[in-house]
Amino acid sequence: MEKMQNIRVAVDSVIFSIKDGELSVLLIGMNKDPFKGQKAFPGGFISQNETTEDAARRILKEETGVSDVFLEQLATFDAPKRDPRGRVISVAYYALLPSSEVKLKAAAKYSDIGWYVASDLPKLAYDHKQIAETAINRLRSKLEYSNVAWSLLPRDFTLTELQKVYETILGRDLDKRNFRRKILALGLINASGEKQKGGVHRPAQLYHFKQRKLVYTDVL
Amino acid sequence: MEKMQNIRVAVDSVIFSIKDGELSVLLIGMNKDPFKGQKAFPGGFISQNETTEDAARRILKEETGVSDVFLEQLATFDAPKRDPRGRVISVAYYALLPSSEVKLKAAAKYSDIGWYVASDLPKLAYDHKQIAETAINRLRSKLEYSNVAWSLLPRDFTLTELQKVYETILGRDLDKRNFRRKILALGLINASGEKQKGGVHRPAQLYHFKQRKLVYTDVL
DNA sequence: ACAAAAGTGTTGTTACTACACCCATGG
DNA sequence: CCATGGGTGTAGTAACAACACTTTTGT
Numbered sequence: 001m002e003k004m005q006n007i008r009v010a011v012d013s014v015i016f017s018i019k020d021g022e023l024s025v026l027l028i029g030m031n032k033d034p035f036k037g038q039k040a041f042p043g044g045f046i047s048q049n050e051t052t053e054d055a056a057r058r059i060l061k062e063e064t065g066v067s068d069v070f071l072e073q074l075a076t077f078d079a080p081k082r083d084p085r086g087r088v089i090s091v092a093y094y095a096l097l098p099s100s101e102v103k104l105k106a107a108a109k110y111s112d113i114g115w116y117v118a119s120d121l122p123k124l125a126y127d128h129k130q131i132a133e134t135a136i137n138r139l140r141s142k143l144e145y146s147n148v149a150w151s152l153l154p155r156d157f158t159l160t161e162l163q164k165v166y167e168t169i170l171g172r173d174l175d176k177r178n179f180r181r182k183i184l185a186l187g188l189i190n191a192s193g194e195k196q197k198g199g200v201h202r203p204a205q206l207y208h209f210k211q212r213k214l215v216y217t218d219v220l
Numbered sequence: 221m222e223k224m225q226n227i228r229v230a231v232d233s234v235i236f237s238i239k240d241g242e243l244s245v246l247l248i249g250m251n252k253d254p255f256k257g258q259k260a261f262p263g264g265f266i267s268q269n270e271t272t273e274d275a276a277r278r279i280l281k282e283e284t285g286v287s288d289v290f291l292e293q294l295a296t297f298d299a300p301k302r303d304p305r306g307r308v309i310s311v312a313y314y315a316l317l318p319s320s321e322v323k324l325k326a327a328a329k330y331s332d333i334g335w336y337v338a339s340d341l342p343k344l345a346y347d348h349k350q351i352a353e354t355a356i357n358r359l360r361s362k363l364e365y366s367n368v369a370w371s372l373l374p375r376d377f378t379l380t381e382l383q384k385v386y387e388t389i390l391g392r393d394l395d396k397r398n399f400r401r402k403i404l405a406l407g408l409i410n411a412s413g414e415k416q417k418g419g420v421h422r423p424a425q426l427y428h429f430k431q432r433k434l435v436y437t438d439v440l
Numbered sequence: 441a442c443a444a445a446a447g448t449g450t451t452g453t454t455a456c457t458a459c460a461c462c463c464a465t466g467g
Numbered sequence: 468c469c470a471t472g473g474g475t476g477t478a479g480t481a482a483c484a485a486c487a488c489t490t491t492t493g494t
Contacts (some may be wrong), residue, residue: 004268005228005229005265005266005267005268006268007227007228007229007266007268008225008227009225009227009229009298009309045225046225046227047225048224048225048226048227048300048307049300049307050300051298051299051300052296052298052309073295073296075293075295076272076293076296076311078229078271078272078311079271080268080269080270080271087268087269089229089272089311091296091298091309158472158473159473159474160472160473175457175458175459176473176474176475177458177459177474177475177476178456178457178458180474180475182455182456196473197465198466199465199466199471199472199473200465200466200467200470200471200472201463201464201465201466201470201471201472201473202463202464202465202471202472202473202474203464203465203473204472204473204474205473205474378445378446379446379447380445380446395484395485395486396446396447396448397447397448397449397485397486398483398484398485400447400448402482402483417492418493419444419445419446419492419493420443420444420445420492420493420494421443421444421445421446421491421492421493422444422445422446422447422490422491422492423445423446423491423492424445424446424447425446425447
């Protein structure tokens with residue numbers, strides 16, 4: 001017989017959004033030892049009858065008020081010493097929020113919460129650095145072979161905004177004409193008819209994704 | 221404070237190999253209710269100081285005697301009712317074995333163990349049907365953008381054997397000349413110098429992968 | 441000699457890259 | 468009238484798909 005287990009199950013959520021043109025993640029400040037002063041992804045233990053995905057959605061709602069966004073299981077992290085207080089395995093999720101929709105909840109569970117640029121993160125508690133790297137890699141590859149970008153943009157967006165999402169996450173510049181040709185040829189988006197107004201420049205055509213759910217297709 | 225958790229952590233391993241030209245998986249027979257008569261992937265609870273990956277490797281060794289093969293975390297399955305006897309979350313792994321190396325251990329933990337064609341599985345216990353589908357999809361996509369095939373073949377193999385691995389897993393036929401050109405152009409394999417002998421046909425050049433570890437690259 | 445799998449090139453088509461100028465608007 | 472981002476086409480190159488016959492061996 002196997003020995004009795006004394007293991008707790010947690011979830012941690014890497015919540016991405018584009019802030020000021022930079023790929024950013026939501027972090028909370030730790031105010032207790034052993035990680036006092038460091039940052040961590042929002043998370044918590046799951047309850048007895050809750051799935052990890054439900055728990056991740058609950059946490060997302062608590063912190064940001066947002067509910068209908070892309071959320072997917074990332075991986076499970078389970079090094080025995082990852083939490084010095086006892087054996088805790090963490091099922092990590094990642095979520096993508098449209099920048100417009102995010103107003104951090106006044107009633108957020110943690111007060112010390114904020115956005116940090118994904119390519120320049122502060123010191124992270126637990127094994128959250130490893131979780132961060134895994135999440136960014138996954139996001140990058142998913143962007144190349146799916147339409148996930150819908151989840152990082154408001155319903156209507158311009159092609160330049162879409163291109164900036166790609167450039168920000170992939171970390172390289174893309175050719176405007178080639179990008180537009182490729183994206184339009186994929187048939188994932190439709191012109192909304194409306195035009196963006198207010199800019200000190202020619203108004204841009206607005207587009208929206210035909211489907212606001214995951215579709216796999218070679219994008220770049 | 222969150223309520224006390226009473227959750228156990230298990231691993232399940234989807235062990236793939238090519239048997240008689242078919243993609244196959246290792247299954248054990250359940251001899252106790254509630255899943256008596258059904259099949260399941262080998263698995264078990266982890267011990268207190270063991271990672272899930274260590275546990276998966278331990279199980280693999282116990283059942284097949286094989287140790288140095290491709291093994292990767294697949295996903296975590298945690299529906300509250302997936303195990304009727306209590307809350308158990310399972311971290312699933314998948315492994316790829318070269319067909320030659322497999323001789324099921326006499327001392328296998330389960331006696332009723334055998335290979336089943338992946339595209340035509342019997343009734344599976346727990347949520348193992350879902351695990352199977354996830355694993356096959358993952359394997360298919362991984363094959364297209366990495367060199368994982370090394371793990372399904374012996375050290376030296378012919379190009380036709382390699383092509384058959386791709387055809388078996390992807391479920392479609394590939395053009396011989398195009399396949400060979402593409403694979404050789406990638407520079408992942410080298411000719412071994414030796415030739416296959418014994419066939420009632422022209423002897424084939426043997427090749428081997430330069431690196432027997434995961435390398436990402438667009439294959440097809 | 442025959443069966444069985446190994447091995448090998450070309451052509452047409454499609455997708456990709458690189459690149460520069462004019463347009464519509466607000467101030 | 469100026470600054471700002473929006474919007475558009477082409478040419479050269481590289482990758483891809485489709486396709487059939489000759490070679491070497493064992494029996």
